[in-house]
Amino acid sequence: MSHLTDLQEHIQPLRDTLRRFIDKEMPREAARRWDREDMFPRDVFGRLVSIGVTGLTVPEEYGGTGVDIVATMAVIEELSRRSLAVAVPYIMTSCYCGMNIRESGSEAQKRHFLPKVARGDVMFAYGLTEPDAGADLASVRTSARMENDRVIVSGTKRFCSGANIADYIYTLVKSDPQAPRYKNLSVILVPTNAPGVSIRVADAVGMKGAPTTDVTFDAVEVPTSAIVGERDGWNNGWSMLAGPVLNVEKLEVAAMAVGIAQAAVDDAWDYAGQRSQFGKLIGKFQSVRHKLADLRTDLLASRLMLYHAAALANAGKPCGVESSMAKLFCTERGRTAVIGAQEIIGAYGLTKEFDAERYVRDMLILPIAGGSSNIQRNNISNMLGLAR
Numbered sequence: 420m421s422h423l424t425d426l427q428e429h430i431q432p433l434r435d436t437l438r439r440f441i442d443k444e445m446p447r448e449a450a451r452r453w454d455r456e457d458m459f460p461r462d463v464f465g466r467l468v469s470i471g472v473t474g475l476t477v478p479e480e481y482g483g484t485g486v487d488i489v490a491t492m493a494v495i496e497e498l499s500r501r502s503l504a505v506a507v508p509y510i511m512t513s514c515y516c517g518m519n520i521r522e523s524g525s526e527a528q529k530r531h532f533l534p535k536v537a538r539g540d541v542m543f544a545y546g547l548t549e550p551d552a553g554a555d556l557a558s559v560r561t562s563a564r565m566e567n568d569r570v571i572v573s574g575t576k577r578f579c580s581g582a583n584i585a586d587y588i589y590t591l592v593k594s595d596p597q598a599p600r601y602k603n604l605s606v607i608l609v610p611t612n613a614p615g616v617s618i619r620v621a622d623a624v625g626m627k628g629a630p631t632t633d634v635t636f637d638a639v640e641v642p643t644s645a646i647v648g649e650r651d652g653w654n655n656g657w658s659m660l661a662g663p664v665l666n667v668e669k670l671e672v673a674a675m676a677v678g679i680a681q682a683a684v685d686d687a688w689d690y691a692g693q694r695s696q697f698g699k700l701i702g703k704f705q706s707v708r709h710k711l712a713d714l715r716t717d718l719l720a721s722r723l724m725l726y727h728a729a730a731l732a733n734a735g736k737p738c739g740v741e742s743s744m745a746k747l748f749c750t751e752r753g754r755t756a757v758i759g760a761q762e763i764i765g766a767y768g769l770t771k772e773f774d775a776e777r778y779v780r781d782m783l784i785l786p787i788a789g790g791s792s793n794i795q796r797n798n799i800s801n802m803l804g805l806a807r
């Protein structure tokens with residue numbers, strides 16, 4: 420475990436800087452307003468970028484600070500503790516754009532996009548899910564056909580979070596209906612302002628500020644340079660989705676869950692030390708004490724799993740199993756944490772005067788998005804070789 424302790428020390432100065440930033444720029448009242456108004460605070464994001472955190476997924480040669488997946492997860496965790504309206508856009512820049520282009524982009528795409536990631540000047544939304552393709556992403560129907568130096572994209576994406584604030588949609592398409600499954604997919608970068616793109620904000624309960632959307636592509640034309648990996652990327656989309664970026668994506672969701680759960684448990688802990696019933700603080704009742712002790716224990720276990728997997732990913736080591744376990748554990752225990760915290764705050768935990776209800780709304784998405792808990796269980800048993 421000593422390497423995990425070292426890791427915590429390595430990221431502590433970054434955490435301290437972020438906590439100062441969050442106290443100053445992201446006070447609770449502001450976080451509540453962003454949630455209430457479904458608003459992305461672009462000005463706050465701009466000031467966050469000036470700390471240099473979007474450069475953590477970008478190699479130095481492309482203007483970043485060098486890739487540090489452990490530190491990136493710490494940023495996501497700390498931001499999620501206060502507000503997903505900043506945490507999700509951070510992921511959309513650093514991870515959706517930074518990680519994917521670094522891993523799968525052509526050299527020209529890296530030179531174009533990665534310096535923008537470091538400067539916080541570009542945001543991708545993920546256009547993977549469709550009305551009839553959720554867990555089974557390889558069944559997407561959105562189509563792309565190549566005509567000379569153009570690609571024409573048609574179809575519908577569902578639950579495309581933050582498309583209304585993004586510059587590009589990282590769009591999974593069926594690029595060759597005749598080719599075998601998994602060899603018939605590509606990823607196209609569709610500008611959100613291209614003619615033929617319509618974006619409709621959906622009214623999901625949580626993750627306000629980067630709301631989920633339905634996106635329609637009506638014969639949208641883009642140049643072949645918009646294919647991720649350019650012409651070499653044509654029909655290679657599945658390997659891009661299933662590669663190392665997938666492991667990091669699971670960890671992004673796990674880090675959000677740890678951040679929200681930490682905030683929820685901290686609030687309940689404080690409340691238990693202030694609220695009295697039957698002539699004593701509720702935190703003195705054994706059932707409340709034990710619940711809080713269990714939740715803190717889960718938090719430590721979650722954090723150890725998250726940063727263990729992040730360290731493996733950072734070292735370029737296999738971490739499919741560990742990242743699936745971290746995603747499964749952190750989001751399931753995170754859900755237990757926010758419900759438990761809300762219960763301790765009692766009736767007030769269901770009012771908008773407290774953040775407990777927002778933590779629940781934001782958390783409920785996390786065991787579903789980015790590969791549901793069942794899919795992670797499938798991954799773990801398959802990767803560990805259980806008979807099928």
Ligand SMILES: Cc1cc2nc3c(=O)[nH]c(=O)nc-3n(C[C@H](O)[C@H](O)[C@H](O)COP(=O)(O)OP(=O)(O)OC[C@H]3O[C@@H](n4cnc5c(N)ncnc54)[C@H](O)[C@@H]3O)c2cc1C
Binds near residue numbers: 544581626787789792
């Ligand atoms: C708020 C929100 C934001 C989102 N953001 C994005 C985004 O930005 N981009 C994007 O592309 N998608 C996004 N999603 C979509 C999300 O990733 C999908 O909802 C998820 O992949 C599951 O798809 P589905 O809901 O269609 O469920 P389905 O695939 O229909 O599954 C329904 C249920 O069946 C279970 N199930 C399915 N297959 C299996 C199996 N083989 N074994 C066991 N159980 C199975 C699932 O676990 C689930 O419980 C978002 C979703 C939400 C709610």
